[in-house]
Amino acid sequence: MADIISLLVKWHMNLIAENILSFLDHTSLQSCEFVSKTWYLVIRNGKLWEWLYRRVSQKKPLLQNLMIRRQLEAKHDTENDEFLYKKLFYAQQTLEQNWSSGQYKTSLKALGEVSVSICTMDACRILYGLRTSPSVPSSIMVWNRWTMESEHYLVGHQEWITDMQICGDLIFCSYYDGTILVWNLKTKEVVQQFQDQEVVDWVVIHAAHGLLITCTSISSGPTDRDTLVTIRRIHSPTEMTIEKTEEISNMKVNMLVSDDNYFAVVLSSSSGNCIKLQLRSVDFQCVHEINNLISSDDSYAYHSGWLVTGSSEGIIKVWNPVTQTCVQTWNSQEKIEDLHLSSRHIITRNADGKLFAWNLPISDCSNLENQPSPSCLFQINGTEEVSIMDPSLIVDELQVLTISVKDIPNTNASSSALTVRDFLN
Template sequence: LDLASHLIVVLSLQCSMPRSLWLGCSSLADSMPSLRCLYNPGTGALPAFQNSSEREDCNNDEPPRKIIPEKNSLRQTYNSCARLCLNQETVCLGSTAMKTENCVAKTKLANGTSSMIVPKQRKLSASYEKEKELCVKYFEQWSESDQVEFVEHLISQMCHYQHGHINSYLKPMLQRDFITALPARGLDHIAENILSYLDAKSLCAAELVCKEWYRVTSDGMLWKKLIERMVRTDSLWRGLSERRGWGQYLFKNKPPDGSAPPNSFYRALYPKIIQDIETIESNWRCGRHSLQRIHCRSETSKGVYCLQYDDQKIVSGLRDNTIKIWDKNTLECKRILTGHTGSVLCLQYDERVIITGSSDSTVRVWDVNAGEMLNTLIHHCEAVLHLRFNNGMMVTCSKDRSIAVWDMASPTDITLRRVLVGHRAAVNVVDFDDKYIVSASGDRTIKVWNTSTCEFVRTLNGHKRGIACLQYRDRLVVSGSSDNTIR
């Protein structure tokens, strides 16, 4: 060992000993001559002091004596310092109450082994119990602020070892199961809100803490809330919710009749969603996919203009004026809907109806299961280019530069509410939610309208050529244009 190594050893021992043991010195500066005496340049060893007279010799101005270390002197030095630490009494918390608190140290010996120093039994003075009772009596008579100030003062007088002992004593007292305590005070919603911020791994762990935590997780439908949070913030989750169909179980209040899926349904759904996401990401990275083709071309069919699909079927609008419904698994045509006299340019369906728009200027409503035509809407003067419907409302747009807003009481009871005008060219696409209707046109602009009042709100400019496509979701509008940009 070099001198720096010996210095680190001694300073490390100082950190765990009272100041009175620092080689008989009151400061680090005073201890430096002692360190020079300890170090033997000839052997590079630290000898063990046998008595206090050897320490006194270190403070003399005489040149240091040559000390011949005994065998295993480094180990003896460690043990001697440890014995000094154990034999010292520390004054604690008062001038009369004396008790011995022995340091527990784990020393690493020269041969690499470790030795645990076992503390001696704590010794209490004869008057300790009586004085303690007197202190407690006075303490209980003080105000809370005085008690806190007194305890702070006591702690400031203690050594580092005592601080650690008090910390280990207080730590379990400061721990509280607040998730269990909150429902007991009628604050279930706060406990549920706290746990709703957990990720999936942490939520699994929370369920296993105790029965009360599991009950809070289950009653609060926290797995449903976790999936809803992911759908709101992640476009991949949002797309899967629409394509897989499980989005219909989200963002709905729990009905009073208890018909909604339980928390276990969403807990089982989560790993299936993760599996789908991992498969999609793996396919993108590795290029693994299966390509299946549906051949729609015939003597009359020359192109597919629009489509929508789910897990069971594919619905397509064709240039031959028909709507064809295909089985997604077998790729066979299950049904052909006829009635339009022009190309089918746009469509949308839900679990009840299919609504289509055509170049024949009409909008037609079909029964999704029977394939029967239920209604025909005649309003636009030119081709219906796009449409959207949701929650009893439908919006259509046309080459005639207008936008029509419809109220849908039922598939057979659809009435025109308002016609929106303002675009100077064909309106190619529309989208809406409960707050805004957004439309894009060949006039290079996007216009925003109020959904409730149908009043104009603002115009969004930026594209240099006509806008061909648009999507509006979560207050964000994304548009694509013939100017080769996406905005």
């Protein structure tokens, strides 16, 4: 039997050999590496593992970015690992199996005698905003997400932190009095500071698509709230200019997130009886406004074009907000106190602090209505004391993070701890 691959290489037709092997799945490709040195070199030099990994991951860009960043951070090697994409491919298979079976590694990390009021993360770092007394400025702890080592400690404004986001080396942080600080992690300095309104109730911020959106809730009466929205263009870390402002009467911003296509804004009336979802374009123009998807007692989350709601009766609904259609509904059998969403999974929490994981049922978007209702993948018994002030839960494709904040007896101090449930280890 002729060795077609070796003959093609002998005839200097390596590209044709690579193209033939590129049609193989991962099991066949791995077997081909052991045929001969020639076959191995064709696979390596043609970067066929990278091609295969990107092909199977093309619909999962967020997961792809996370996994690459994690591998590089863990190995401290950004250029020279020729087996990187082969490792990533098999890591992704392991990740899917672990989520399906509820297998994860739990790590507990004490944060010290601090009281965490808000927490966020990206593919590289975890940020903790610390509560403070009126006499002590608020501060931010910055940790490397994969080594769990402290990288920075930033002392900021006197008021409490209301919202926080990290974008590359920039940290955007808002405070209760309306102050916005922008930190540059390379220099560990504040590169921007501004305040859109002096008399405020709450501030929500979000940076995406080259814009910084600031939503300032302003008291307009004994019980009424208006929202001042300021849109800034981010030209550089030190240059951000106001493009426009708008005022939203009698509404408060509860959530502001984004994906590749939209900013998603959830607004509630002062009474809380009216909740609407706005989908805004990348220049923050409102293109869809939906009034009937979210009820006043619902938990909700938006991610990658999908809205998921969870009711106090335990009903979970998956919505396509553009078409305003509910594509799937099921009963979780648990009262839902909190709901979080990644591009792949739904995590709910009940009043006892128990976490429940579900697949986000969007694998076949054309036939969602005829799919069976998802079953719970697994349950995590909460070990943390849950209170209304806890930032408590962060979810993405690789990890589920919870934070507990406890008062230290006979003192005015608090201690915080981080629990990491890692589905890749």
